[in-house]
Structure formats: C-alpha cells, structure tokens
Amino acid sequence: MIMKKESSKTAKKKKLMNHLTAYAFCAPWMVGFVCFTLFPIAFLFAVSLTNRKLSGVTQFIGLANYVNMFQSATFWNSIRVTLFFTIVMMIVTTVWAVVMALLLNYRQRLNGLFQFCYFLPSVIPTVALAYTFRTIFGKEAGLLNGIISALTGKNVMVNWLYDSRTVYLALFFITLFTYNTGQMMLIFRSGLNDVPRELYEACEIDGASPLKKFFRITLPMISPIILFNAVMGCISALNGSFALLYPLTGENGDPNGMSQVLSLLIYKEAFSNMKVGYACAMSVILFLIACCFGIGIFAISKKIVYYEN
Amino acid sequence: MKSAKMKKRASRILVFMMKILVGIIMFSPIIWVLTGSFKTLTEFTSSSGIFPQKETVENYKYIFYHSNYVLYVRNTVLLMAGTTAGTLISSSLVAYPLARMEFPGKNLIFSLIVGTMMIPNIALIVPQYIMFGKVGWLDSLLPMIVPAFFAYPYNVFLFRQFFRSIPKELDEAATMDGCSRIGIFFRVLIPLSKSTFTTIGVLSCVFWWNELTQPVFYINSDKWRTLTIALMTTFMYTSGNAFVINWPSIMAASTLMILPPMLLYLFGSRFLVEGIKTSGLKG
Numbered sequence: 001m002i003m004k005k006e007s008s009k010t011a012k013k014k015k016l017m018n019h020l021t022a023y024a025f026c027a028p029w030m031v032g033f034v035c036f037t038l039f040p041i042a043f044l045f046a047v048s049l050t051n052r053k054l055s056g057v058t059q060f061i062g063l064a065n066y067v068n069m070f071q072s073a074t075f076w077n078s079i080r081v082t083l084f085f086t087i088v089m090m091i092v093t094t095v096w097a098v099v100m101a102l103l104l105n106y107r108q109r110l111n112g113l114f115q116f117c118y119f120l121p122s123v124i125p126t127v128a129l130a131y132t133f134r135t136i137f138g139k140e141a142g143l144l145n146g147i148i149s150a151l152t153g154k155n156v157m158v159n160w161l162y163d164s165r166t167v168y169l170a171l172f173f174i175t176l177f178t179y180n181t182g183q184m185m186l187i188f189r190s191g192l193n194d195v196p197r198e199l200y201e202a203c204e205i206d207g208a209s210p211l212k213k214f215f216r217i218t219l220p221m222i223s224p225i226i227l228f229n230a231v232m233g234c235i236s237a238l239n240g241s242f243a244l245l246y247p248l249t250g251e252n253g254d255p256n257g258m259s260q261v262l263s264l265l266i267y268k269e270a271f272s273n274m275k276v277g278y279a280c281a282m283s284v285i286l287f288l289i290a291c292c293f294g295i296g297i298f299a300i301s302k303k304i305v306y307y308e309n
Numbered sequence: 310m311k312s313a314k315m316k317k318r319a320s321r322i323l324v325f326m327m328k329i330l331v332g333i334i335m336f337s338p339i340i341w342v343l344t345g346s347f348k349t350l351t352e353f354t355s356s357s358g359i360f361p362q363k364e365t366v367e368n369y370k371y372i373f374y375h376s377n378y379v380l381y382v383r384n385t386v387l388l389m390a391g392t393t394a395g396t397l398i399s400s401s402l403v404a405y406p407l408a409r410m411e412f413p414g415k416n417l418i419f420s421l422i423v424g425t426m427m428i429p430n431i432a433l434i435v436p437q438y439i440m441f442g443k444v445g446w447l448d449s450l451l452p453m454i455v456p457a458f459f460a461y462p463y464n465v466f467l468f469r470q471f472f473r474s475i476p477k478e479l480d481e482a483a484t485m486d487g488c489s490r491i492g493i494f495f496r497v498l499i500p501l502s503k504s505t506f507t508t509i510g511v512l513s514c515v516f517w518w519n520e521l522t523q524p525v526f527y528i529n530s531d532k533w534r535t536l537t538i539a540l541m542t543t544f545m546y547t548s549g550n551a552f553v554i555n556w557p558s559i560m561a562a563s564t565l566m567i568l569p570p571m572l573l574y575l576f577g578s579r580f581l582v583e584g585i586k587t588s589g590l591k592g
Contacts, residue, residue, distance in 0.1 A: 019413065021490045022406035026418060028399040032459025036437070037425050043436040052439075100335075103328050108321065115578070117332040120339060123570035125519035127540045128563035132338045135345065135353075135556055143341055146357025177338060179519065183512070210320070231427065232463075239429035243521040247541055263431045267526075270435055279435050287432040294427040 041287070048281040054274035065281035074257065074265065075282070081253065082262045082289065085171075085241060090233040092172050093181045094226065101188035102218075122182025126240070130247035133174045137161050161248065162255050171248070171259060178244065180236040184229045191225040192218070227301045234293050238286070242267065262286045339567065345560035353556045368561035376543045377531065385518060385535045388450050393513040395457030396464050397506060403460045404468030405494050409480060419469075426462040434526055441527065452527045453517075464509050471505040472498060504580040511577035515570045536566055 048065055052058040069075050100118045104111060121129070136143040137160035148156045160170040175181065199217050208216065219226075242263040245253065251268040253260025262282060270279035345353060346368055348361040356362075372378055406412065407419055441452040475498065483493050499506075521537040528534060534543070544562045546555060 018410065018490065022410045022412040022415075025402050025406045025494075028458065029403040029418070029422065029460040029462075029465065032399075032456060033421065033425065036456045036459065037428065037433070040433040040436040040440060043440065044433060047436060047439065056442075100331060103324065103331060106324050106328075108325055108328070112578075114328050114332055116574075117336045119574065119578075120571060121335050123515050123519070123567070123574055124339070124342075125521070125537055125540070125563070125566050125570075127519075127521050127537045128342065128559075128566055129338070131540070131556075131559050131563065132342050135560075136338065136341060141353065141355055141357045143337075143357055143359070149357075177335070179516070235427055235429050239431050239522075242431055246521070246525070263429075266431070266435065270438075271526075276435060276439070283432045283435050287428065290427060290429050290432060294424075 044280055044283055044287070047277055048284050050277045051275075052277040052280070054270065054276055058277075061277070065278050068278065069281055069285075074260075077257050078253075078260050078262050078265045079285070079289075081258065081260055082238070082241075082286075085259070085261055086234060086237040086293070088168075088172060089175045089237040089241075090230055093175050093178070093233055093237075094184060094229055096176050097181050097184035097188055097229065098226075100185045101192055102214075104185075104189060105192045118185060119182045121177040122179045122185075124177070126178065126243040127247045129174065129177055130244055133170070134161065134248060137170050164255050164258060167249075167255060167258055171245075174244065174248070175237075178236075178240065180233060180240060184233065187225060187229060188222065191222045195221045227297065231294065231297050234297065235290065238263070238290055238293075262289070342560050342563050342567070345557060346564045348557050348560075350553075350555060350557055353560075368557045369565075371555075371558045372544060372562050372565070376539065377534075378539075380532075381534055381536045381539045381543075384450065384533055385537075388453060388520075388524075388535060389514050389517040391450065391454035392457040392517045393510055395454060395459075396461050396513055397510055399458050399460040400464035400509070401468050401499075401502075401506070402494075404465045404472055405498065407465070408469045408472035409477065409493075409498075410490070422462045422465055426466065431522065434523070438526055447527060448529045449527075449533055453520075453523050464513070467509055468502075468505060471502055475501055507577055507580040511573050511580075514573055518566075518570055536562070540566070 047058075049060060049062060050058045051061045051064070104115055104118065124132075135141075139145065139157055139159040139162075142160070144160065145156045145158060158166060160166045195218060199221070200213060203213050203217060241261045245259050245261060245264055246267070249255075249259045251260075251264050251272060253264050263286065266279045266282050266286065269275050269282065340359065344360050347364040347366070349363070349365050349367070352362060403422075407415060407422075437452065438447070441447055446452050446455075479497050479501075480493050483497050488496060519537065520535075521541075524535045524538050525541075528538060531543075540559060540562055544555065544558050546553065
C-alpha cells in the first residue's frame with residue numbers, strides 16, 4: 001500500500017516535471033507572443049485614438065481619426081482595392097500553383113529542369129521582380145509591346161501598368177511570379193504525392209476521364225491543403241502587396257489609386273503625411289479585415305473540405 | 310487497344326508541351342533581366358529586343374564603383390543569417406512539445422499560434438515601429454533579428470507537422486535508455502529532421518534576402534541599407550540626373566541579387582518537397 005502511494009507520488013512528480021519541461025520549450029514563443037503581438041495590438045488600438053505625429057507628439061482625440069477615415073473617399077477606395085486585390089490574387093495564385101504542381105507531378109523526362117524553371121521566379125526579390133515587370137510592361141521598348149507588335153505587325157504602344165483598362169491584368173499576371181506562388185506549388189506537390197495511388201487505379205478501371213479523376217479524387221483529397229494555402233495566400237496578399245506594389249505603382253497606387261491597397265495608404269499616412277495616429281486607425285481596419293478573412297475561410301472550409309477522420 | 314496506346318501517347322506529348330509553355334512564361338522575366346543588364350541605357354530605353362546589340366559591362370562597374378555595394382551585401386547577409394539562425398533554434402524548440410508531449414493548455418497554445426499566423430505583419434508594423442523607436446533600435450537590423458529568436462508561428466507550424474510524422478516509439482525507446490525529454494529533442498528529433506531544418510532554413514534565407522517591407526519601415530541611413538532598399542534608391546538614378554531611371558543598372562543589380570537565392574535553391578531542392586510535410590495537416 002505504502003509502496004503504491006510512493007510510486008503514484010513519484011509518477012505525479014514526473015508528470016509535473018514533464019509539463020514544466022513542455023512550458024520551458026514553449027517559453028520563447030510565449031515571450032515573443034506577448035512582446036511582439038499582444039502588446040503591439042493593444043498599443044495599436046491606443047494610438048489609433050490619438051493624433052500622434054511621426055515626431056512623437058501625442059494628444060488624445062477619441063474617435064476623431066475613425067470619423068475622418070470613414071468620410072475619406074481615398075480610404076473607401078483603398079478598402080475596395082484591398083478586398084478585390086486580396087481575393088483575386090488568392091484565387092489566381094492558388095489556381096496557378098495547382099496547375100504547375102499537377103504538371104510537375106506527371107512524371108516525365110526533364111522534370112527537375114521544369115521544377116527549376118517554375119520555382120525560380122519566386123526566389124527573385126519582389127523589388128527586382130517589380131522593376132523587371134515595369135520594363136516588360138513599359139510603353140516604349142517594353143518586351144510585351146515588342147512581342148505583340150511583332151506578332152500583329154502593328155506598332156502597339158500600351159502603357160500596361162498606367163492604363164486603367166490593363167493595370168489589373170498586368171498586376172495579377174505579376175503575382176504568378178511571387179514567392180508565395182512558388183511556395184504553394186511545393187506544398188501542393190508534396191500533397192499530391194500523398195494521394196493514395198489505389199484510388200486512381202480503381203477509377204481507371206471504371207474508365208474515368210482524366211478530368212473526372214481530377215474532380216472526383218485529386219481535388220477532394222488535397223482540399224485541406226488548398227484551404228491551408230488559401231489562408232496563407234490571403235495573408236501574404238494582404239502582407240506582401242506592399243513589397244510588390246510600392247516599387248511597382250508607388251505609394252499613391254497609380255493609376256488614380258487603382259492599386260492603392262491599405263498597406264500603401266498606411267505607409268503614406270505614417271511616413272509621408274506623418275500622421276501616425278491616423279495610420280494606426282487604418283491599421284486597425286486592416287487587422288479587422290485580416291480577422292474576417294481568417295474566420296470566413298474557416299467557416300467555408302467546414303462545408304467543403306474533406307477530412308479523413 | 311492500339312488507339313488507347315496512341316491516345317495515351319498523345320496526352321503525354323500534350324502535357325509535355327504545356328510544361329514547356331509554362332516554363333517559358335515563368336522563365337522569361339529572368340532572361341529579360343539577365344540580358345537587360347548587358348545593354349546600354351540608350352538601347353534599353355529604345356529597343357525591345359531580347360538580346361543586346363552590343364554587350365557592355367558598364368552597368369556592373371557602375372554598381373560597384375558608385376555605391377557602397379559591399380556594405381549593402383554585408384547588411385543583407387547579417388540580416389539573413391541572424392533571422393534564420395534565430396527562427397531555426399526558437400521555432401524548433403517550440404514545435405517539439407506541441408508535436409510530441411501532452412500538457413494542459415497545449416491546444417490553446419497551438420490555436421493561438423495558428424491565429425497569429427493569420428495576422429498580417431503590416432497591420433502591426435506601425436505600433437512596432439513606435440515600440441522599437443522607444444528602445445532605440447530604429448535604423449538598425451535589431452527590429453528584424455530580435456523577434457526571430459522568439460519563434461515565427463509559420464515555422465513552428467511547419468516544424469510541428471514534421472515532428473508529428475516521426476514515430477513516437479522512438480521517444481519511448483530513448484526514454485527506456487534513460488534519455489530525458491531534452492535529450493530526445495537533441496539526439497532523436499534533430500538528427501531525423503535535417504530535411505526540415507534545411508527547408509525552413511532555405512526558405513527563411515530567401516525570404517530575408519528578398520524582404521523589402523520591414524527594412525523600408527525600420528532603416529533610414531545608408532549605413533544599414535539592405536540590397537532591396539538600395540535597389541529602390543541608390544541604383545535607381547543615373548549619376549548627375551535624378552530624373553532618368555537607370556534601368557540597365559537596376560537589371561544588373563537584380564541579376565546579382567537573384568544569384569544567391571538561386572544557388573540556395575539548387576542546394577536545397579533535394580529537401581524542399583520532402584521537408585514540407587502536409588500529411589496530418591488535418592490534425
């Protein structure tokens with residue numbers, strides 16, 4: 001009896017030790033979470049209620065920033081652009097990543113070379129990518145105009161990035177080359193490898209077409225990965241659009257603010273107009289948009305994503 | 310029977326053609342940058358030919374002689390090395406108990422990690438800017454390197470997925486042999502996870518080599534300028550004329566910037582696909 005009590009005591013002690021070890025391992029994250037996430041969030045809300053300037057001068061002004069913001073046409077335009085850009089970029093890059101992953105998973109000769117070609121653009125720095133495409137889409141001596149001119153025999157002079165009719169076409173084309181697309185492609189590749197072969201074989205016996213195979217087997221089996229990538233794509237569209245658009249179309253989001261996403265506007269207000277408090281109020285909105293996207297995607301996923309268990 | 314074989318063959322060729330087409334689309338910007346870097350400014354702004362009529366290396370000379378190029382490379386390498394070392398150490402440590410131990414609050418911690426993964430950095434960058442200003446870290450690499458030592462949620466997530474795929478029996482066997490929890494991490498998990506460490510290391514290096522947003526916010530002076538900012542400022546204009554954009558020198562600088570990530574990729578490509586574990590993404 002005593003023996004048993006003793007052993008249960010040591011077992012308890014051991015368990016406690018185990019828990020403490022686990023917490024010790026988690027400690028770096030906990031510190032980081034408090035210092036670099038939780039505190040900045042609280043601070044963000046606090047500063048958004050002041051008229052803080054870049055110089056640090058601060059005065060509490062209540063909700064005035066929000067009132068100004070909701071009356072500003074620039075702000076509403078930027079919200080529209082942000083939503084549009086995020087959703088379309090998420091869809092375009094995810095589809096393109098799936099297409100590339102599918103092509104690469106079809107085993108053929110030279111696959112290594114193809115993967116190299118497909119993945120390489122995503123390691124180009126976004127700034128370099130932006131400048132490259134500014135010259136490719138340029139009006140004079142641009143590669144695209146040159147190709148079209150050569151094909152049609154006419155002298156085509158379209159300023160792709162500054163023409164309101166073509167700017168979105170050009171921008172979304174550029175997103176195919178971003179870091180995020182390449183990374184998604186890799187994740188899809190490893191996901192496609194995990195789809196059991198037997199499923200395809202069974203389907204082949206039934207004489208299903210490749211298209212049917214894709215929609216009946218591949219798509220449902222990789223749906224959790226699509227969800228994961230959609231979430232990541234969404235964040236990186238919100239997050240990475242700054243690095244792409246700032247060198248491409250500038251802080252004003254040319255032409256006519258058509259590409260001025262919220263992050264560009266935040267930068268402009270904070271550093272060009274030096275209104276940090278106002279920029280924080282906008283950051284709050286960006287934060288809330290990100291939350292909505294996250295919740296929205298998970299809500300949809302419950303309905304359409306296939307889970308094994 | 311024969312027609313089925315023909316059909317299969319035709320589809321193989323079709324797929325191959327599509328692969329080539331996608332390859333051309335994806336690779337053309339790189340060719341354009343590379344050949345553009347050998348053009349003169351006049352040719353670059355007047356002709357859309359892919360190959361230069363007369364190759365010149367002036368653009369490369371311009372970068373080396375008219376800017377602190379070596380300094381920018383040093384800054385970028387410091388940033389890359391610091392953040393990558395930080396995230397590899399801290400993220401793997403945090404992922405270990407989440408993947409292989411049972412303790413109260415585990416699910417809460419994991420949900421918070423997934424939750425913070427969804428907050429775009431840019432939403433919090435202004436308060437962080439003020440914060441780092443208070444500590445006196447602005448205009449240095451510290452606002453980017455220090456947080457890396459406190460685990461990035463996304464990397465924690467990737468490490469956790471991989472650690473979960475290693476059989477738990479190994480832990481038990483190691484415990485039998487008198488290995489502590491810490492011992493298991495260093496002697497069992499790390500040696501088995503080389504591919505994940507390489508993958509996350511390569512991805513992190515590439516990310517920070519290319520990162521523009523955070524340096525643009527945090528760095529002002531030439532002293533800590535990274536290559537990405539230099540591309541937007543120093544290399545941008547021809548000397549003496551601030552209104553003419555010096556495209557070929559930007560192309561030359563870009564070419565030089567593409568090389569290191571390209572080599573990293575070549576080195577890491579063996580690991581890239583196996584290192585990202587998505588099986589068990591559901592759990």
